[in-house]
Amino acid sequence: MNTNRLSPAMEKALSDQMNKEIHASHTFLSYGIWADDKGYQGIANFLYRHAQEERNHSIKFMEYVLNRGGKPKVDAIPAPPDDPQSLTECFDNVFKHEVDNTTSIYKLVDRALDEKDWATWNFMQWFVQEQIEEETLAQDLIDKLKIAGGDQASNESLFTLDKALESAPNDVPLAQEATGDNP
Template sequence: MNTKRLSPAMEKALSDQMNVEDLQSHVYLSYGIWATDKGYQGIGSFLFRHAQEERNHAIKFMRYILDRGGKPSIGAIPKPGADPKNLTDCFNKVFKHEVDNTTAIYKLVDLAFDEKDWATWNFLQWFVKEQIEEETLAMNLIDQLQIAGGEKASDESLFNLDKTLQSAPDDAEDARNATAENP
């Protein structure tokens, strides 16, 4: 008996997004390494935590595909792009990644709607809400850097921003509570 509850197109699209989430994790890891190498341990720590959150999103997609009788397909993860030029570039890139990810989630929602796959449509609503939180978090990073002085921020302002992000809780509450064991 066939127990798969996903269309082939949906199974592929969800697997593709699982791989995008893994790529996002690697991007945040690379930005965290860059920030730490530049002496911003707090910002690096913040980005490392966010890398784990993105990894948990990939696991959430994997579990859903398996729970619907499908088989996730793991693809090659491309190398993250070039290192940021500075903190402004880093935070702007974070925002762009989140906006691109939102667009990808919306395409999945459209596919679920078109297929009348209400279970998947419902599953994806968590990610729609999550992307609002992710984009807000990225905008807040940009705003905080601007308040610190942007490109002309003093060393003291950057030191304080770095320390603030070291201990700042992530604003994405749902994602923070999701783990590989409890996606």
């Protein structure tokens, strides 16, 4: 008896996203190694944690496909991009990567809606929310570096930024959670 409750197209799309998340993990791991090599251990630690979070996202997709009776397919993962040439390029690339991932998530939501696959549509809402956080987090990296002086920042400013990111949380407060007492 076939117990798969995903269309073949949806199963493939979810598997593709699983692989995209694995590639993201490798990309952020690569950026973390680059930052570590440059002496930015706090930024590296932040990127390493982010790499693990992306891997966890891939596992969520894998488990969902399996739970719906499908079989996710692990594809070859492309090599991560070349090392960035600066912190600005690194943080800009993190942001661009998150925006690209958001686009992929939205396409899955659209497919679920088109197929009237309400279980997958519901599953994807977690990722829609997550991408709001991911894009905000990436934008915050860019903003913090700009405040520090960008690529012309003093060593003291970069040291402070590096230390701040070492212990920074991996998530951000969301606007819809704000109240008058907690803006």
